[in-house]
Amino acid sequence: MVFGLSGSQLFGVGLAVVGTIVLAFSGRYVWRATSIYRAEVVSMLGETTPRALVRVSGTAQQGDADLLSAPFSGNDCLALRYAVEERRLSPFLLPWFVTIHELAGSDAFRVRTAEADVDIVEPARTVTLEREIVATVPPSDEPPSASHGSSGPLTPSQ
Incomplete structure (x- = not known):
């Protein structure tokens, strides 16, 4: 356990961070386009x-x-x-x-x-x-x- 999170919770947090980054870049592209x-x-x-x-x-x-x-x-x-x-x-x-x-x-x-x-x-x-x-x-x-x-x-x- 890292910071009191189980492996699946840590994986979910990692996916949420990656999703946020992808969403930010997509939003920037749509704004410019x-x-x-x-x-x-x-x-x-x-x-x-x-x-x-x-x-x-x-x-x-x-x-x-x-x-x-x-x-x-x-x-x-x-x-x-x-x-x-x-x-x-x-x-x-x-x-x-x-x-x-x-x-x-x-x-x-x-x-x-x-x-x-x-x-x-x-x-x-x-x-x-x-x-x-x-x-x-x-x-x-x-x-x-x-x-x-x-x-x-x-x-x-x-």
């Missing part, structure tokens, strides 16, 4: 503090820099993030994904809102154009053809 939904919606960046997380909605226009080229479709884009992953079996015989290559970037661009034009000059942390479901393709199949061109509301955050 949902930060874009808690960000302040603004139409101009004049009154915001530098490096603040904000949401600006409007129509995106190309800036002075050249457009980025999407690696698989060749489409021109203002902001880009992609990951090439490979699915493997883990030592415990469960599937897991290994990231082979990942890249993110954006060029300077302008978002035209109803009130003003907002210049996004620093690399934006998150840019949402539209939701897109990426197909999972077995090694023996060809990937589906990519759609060309897209227009819709752009929501960048800095």
